Amino acid sequence: MTEAPRLSVVVPMRNEAGNVAPLVAEIEAACAGLAFELICVDDGSTDATPAALAAARAGRPWLRVLRHATGGGQSAAVRSGVLAARGETVATLDGDGQNDPAFIPVLLAALDEAGPGAGLAQGQRRGRKDGPFKMLQSRIANGVRGRILKDSTRDTGCGLKVFRRAVYLRLPYFDALHRFMPALVAREGFAVVHRDVIDRPRLTGVSNYGLFDRLWVGLLDLAGVWWLIRRKRSDPRPEEIAAPAGPPADQDVGC
Template identity: 50%
Template sequence: MLNRDCRTPPSLAVVIPFYNEQDSVAALLAEIDRALAGQIDYELIAVDDGSTDDTAAVLSLAAGRVAALRVVRLPQNCGQSAALANGIHAARAPLIATLDGDGQNPPADIARLVDAYREQAHAGRCLVVGWRRQRNDSALRRLSSRVANGLRGALLGDGCPDTGCGLKVFARDDFLALPRFRHMHRFLPALFVRAGTQVISVPVAHRPRRAGRSKYGVGNRLWTGLLDMAGVYWLQRRACRIEYEVDDV
């Protein structure tokens, strides 16, 4: 189900996947509204990824209070990549900012990434990725991310020090042209590089999780991550770009 608004399309869509984040939703949406209101014409696309707690009810209440909010509801839990893809597909704006639903990335950084995107867009297509230089996570999560980022960077050559950061800005059309698969959100820099897009990393703040608990751990990321990485490596080697000029007669 999608709450539709027929106004002129905004310039930016902030897409946020939520899965069992009932205690984070209201505060995060309000913080985004405070950070962006009056600065940029935007819409909020909140994707309820088949939550089994009260996330759907909290989003329904928020939809009546936040004018920019549109809600996409998935009938079952489909995973973060599918939730993002559905939200981006539903967006009306040509520019997308993504944000995790746990509230660890301050929404105040969205405007900085949008500015970085606009500064570089004149030189061609680009993806701007947040870089959590000082992460507020457990030592195990920081270590596993450091190892994963190093391995991904060495194998895929994406040039991104923090591909797992949920805060990203890119063109909607560029994303919709990417190959679609489960867990693709972990490899967006490599997929954008494969498509001939420049990747820019911008330092962003990171704060402890205020409510709920993480849906990811070393156990449910390691083996699928390695398999997915091999698949992305194969995609890179089999890329077929369309580059041509047309002479008008």
């Protein structure tokens, strides 16, 4: 690929060998009308994920593969993909198949319609397929987060997001950043738009990342993000002073 794509799709994967082929095919179909690239970040997998990604690359020049030698976590994998992305706009979704790639164009259109003042289009899951205990934990965690951060987002844990790469790179990086993106994007002065998306059962395998939805796991992060928001000050907008058109009238410019 020689020209920068319109959209970079970033998918973090850890031990998702059985999900690689169907998910790549679904993303290919969903983004067929776009100039896009797909960046799969293998986050230290110990199964056949590397082989599955190698097979998926055949005949797909738009598919790029990054690999962490050891697992760094979901936020680290997303960040690696965003840093490598060549598109000005980035879409993310989880590597387990629960996020339907068909909603990528929906979120992209929502971001475009909102204009340059918007930095993030956040998916919000409907019909979630998680168990009742995790659902209860998630509901409590989202409620507490929403009351404290006032981010106007029902479901920040949804992996389906479309955002401007330049806005993401302005955010402070820490583990579980992806869970707080709506609040942090708003902190930078950009609007956040929301679209409902349909949740699905995982295609194969089991969850490979920790359950941040358990409220007590994220309390320190929540406190830290609250502090960042409280400490935010308006950014001065500097105006660059143009250089003089020529040397001063009394300057000797030589022969």
